[in-house]
Amino acid sequence: MPIATPQWPMFREVLRRQELMDDMMERSGVDVLDLIRKDRGASLVEARTKCRLCSCVKICREWVLAANGELSPPPDFCPNAGIFRTCLKKQS
Numbered sequence: 232m233p234i235a236t237p238q239w240p241m242f243r244e245v246l247r248r249q250e251l252m253d254d255m256m257e258r259s260g261v262d263v264l265d266l267i268r269k270d271r272g273a274s275l276v277e278a279r280t281k282c283r284l285c286s287c288v289k290i291c292r293e294w295v296l297a298a299n300g301e302l303s304p305p306p307d308f309c310p311n312a313g314i315f316r317t318c319l320k321k322q323s
Contacts, residue, residue, distance in 0.1 A: 252282040260302040
């Protein structure tokens with residue numbers, strides 16, 4: 232029996248924000264495993280919460296879309312920029 236996915240507007244918004252945060256981390260070059268290892272995932276959970284409550288969704292989405300495949304440091308408007316900067320992938 233398939234599991235029903237709730238279709239509540241807030242549920243969809245949470246999923247969109249999670250996807251946006253994932254895109255932000257990818258564009259910024261965040262090593263997600265490093266973020267998780269920091270404190271057994273607590274920093275990732277805190278970052279997800281900050282993202283879910285953030286008021287900069289539009290500018291964030293625009294920043295992500297302007298990437299053109301290039302890595303850029305996390306922008307200052309992002310409430311997770313500090314923690315993301317501590318987990319950037321090592322460039323070779």
